[in-house]
Amino acid sequence: MPFKKVLKYRCTGCGTCVDTCPVDVLRLGPDGKSYAAYPKDCMSCFMCTTDCPMDAIEITLFKRRRTPFLPTLEFNKTDA
Amino acid sequence: MATREHFFETDVLVLGGGIAGLYAAIRSKSTPVDVILVDKAFPGRSGNSLYASGAICGYQPEDDDLTDYLIDDLRTCFFLDDQVQARKVIEEIYPCRKEMEDWGVDWVRDSEGKIVRKKGLGMLRSYNIHFSGGRRLMNVIRGEAIRRGTQILDRVMMTDLLLNRGEVVGAAGFHIRTGDFYCIKAKATIVATGVLDAKGGQPQWNLTGDGVAAALRLGAELRNMEQYDWTMGPAKHFDRSSGCHVLLGHGAHLVNGSQERFIHKYLDRFGYHADLGDRTPRNVFVYAIAQETAQGNGPIYIDCRHLPDDEIDSIKNSIPFLYNSWKKANLNLKKDLIEYTVLPHGSTATGGVRINEQAETTIPGLFCAGDAADRMWAGINGLTGAIVSGCWAAESAVKRAILPRNIEVDVEQVDAIKQKLYRPLLGGTLKTDDAIREVQKFLYQDIGIMRTAERLQRAVSNIQTFRSEVLPKLGASDYHDLAKALEVVNITDLIEVVALSSLFREETRYFNIREDYRGRDDEKWRKWVIAKKVGEEIELTAEQIPETFVKMDDLGL
Secondary structure: OOEEEEOOOOOOOOOHHHHHOOOOOEEEOOOOOEEEOOHHHOOOOOHHHHHOOOOOEEEOOEOEOOOOOOOOOOOOOOEO | OOOOEEEEEEEEEEEOOOHHHHHHHHHHOOOOOOEEEEOOOOOOOOOHHHHOOOEEEOOOOOOOOHHHHHHHHHHHOOOOOOHHHHHHHHHHHHHHHHHHHHHOOOEOEOOOOOEOEEOOOOOOOOOEEEEOHHHHHHHHHHHHHHHOOOEEEOOEEEEEEEEEOOEEEEEEEEEOOOOOEEEEEEEEEEEOOOOEOOOOOOOOOOOEOHHHHHHHHHOOOEEOHHHOOEEEEEOOEOOOOOOHHHHHHOOOEEEOOOOOEOHHHHHHHHOOOHHHOOOOOHHHHHHHHHHHHHOOOOOEEEEOOOOOHHHHHHHHHHOHHHHHHHHHOOOOOOOOOEEEEEEEOOOOOOOEEOOOOOOEOOOOOEEEOHHHEOOOOOOOOHHHHHHHHHHHHHHHHHHHHOOOOOOOOOHHHHHHHHHHHOHHHHOOOEOHHHHHHHHHHHHHHHHOOEEOHHHHHHHHHHHHHHHHHHHHHEOOOOHHHHHHHHHHHHHHHHHHHHHHHHHHOOOOEOOEEEOOOOOOOHHHHOEEEEEEEEOOEEEEEEEEOOOOOOOHHHHOO
């Protein structure tokens, strides 16, 4: 899964990632810091990592796309 | 948490906060009208524009002949574009480019400070100019929209357009986090909700054709839906951009697993110029990559190793995020091959709500811009068309909204929408993620790239069975999930139109790649496929494409 984690020791709870994630993965938790409420929805667009002022988010860089599109190929799952 | 209802009234309602919607808001706000812009996510970090790999049409009236650009456009899309609209897009991007520069967008310049111009995909005599990727662009555009006083509603998914006495009078939907119901009455409504995709391709995964589906359900005409398109993109290390125009425009090659170039083998299939090298229109390299991979000659790579240093530098400036993700993966464009694969796309070819050159749809009060429209600028590029059509939509919407007008919503209609909207929350045996996988199979495999009547008919049958028997069982666990459930409904409605339109067009033209009708039939099919929902059925008609400025014969195809 591409979404790894929020580094709690760096996160200041500014909410930038929560505001901007296009697919609503992130929310602010009861500890005032952000967390991935819906990690499976992450599409590894890197908006959160680039917008985070504290560099507090880790997304895996290496993600093989699923390739179900060619009619002769099997419908593969992503592995990330 | 108790959910609330919110009612708004405005002059111009913009659905969608990508570049088309934001630009429409910006232009509308150069007049005294009120503008509300609604987005399922966060305008400025929403839409395909965010992942734009840095190219817009580079037409400059002092250096270029407009007809050269129009001819390149029409050759690329095999005459599918409306010439009046395509010509207007080419002409009007130039003043937009000037104002974007004033707002803070930087074009990539060479060491002498001159704006870099490159021939992009399918371009023999026309040029693109480049900017440093979608993120910076969207920062500027969002900033300008807010500076001018656009009221923005984030995280609100509008699910239905409101119709009263044959006119669109606004839209309704819900907040995807709080679940609150939103009803917005407007004198003019602009759909700018972007392209259709099924949450598995290049477009970001909340681009599910919501506005197009809402317009379809209202009886608006759609056009060219069979042109659902594909692209290529990095197979592994990426940030969702593909960089096609930029990489191929700078002279990169596509090579197969044996490091041989292969595009030239497939030019005959479509009849394109060998002069383009690898800078072919997307349908050609998509088909070529699909065929090479299917024949076991994969994987496919982008090869920049032969490029001089200044070209590599220019690439780096034009697609900085993509370049950096490769750098982080220890990939050096000068030494390494970058694996690329085929992906669903959406921003190039046409297919969407039918508009004219004033962005008017076939329903009064409803306008459309960007990738949600049928995009009669497919041979130019999606971003350019989104910007200019956003301007058209603004002008038309303001013209309508500036007049005093008594509009009323149909209260019963709003109530019915509210009842239907929240229903999946009552429970269901089908989970949204499973439903998404099903529609992905229909679109990516049954319809797919290389199509046949047999598979398309199977697609139609699968989709119709899915809608009537499986979709009623769809359940959602919370409001976030409810948004996904409603997205599946929209995808289902639209991919049926894609399959039916593709079956209807019995020839290969642009992205309607029919393996059972391998040639282009200009005599019978130099036409647009129009789709319209009439009752429960989709009605398809074919309309002759006018040769307004350029004749088909002049293209030398």
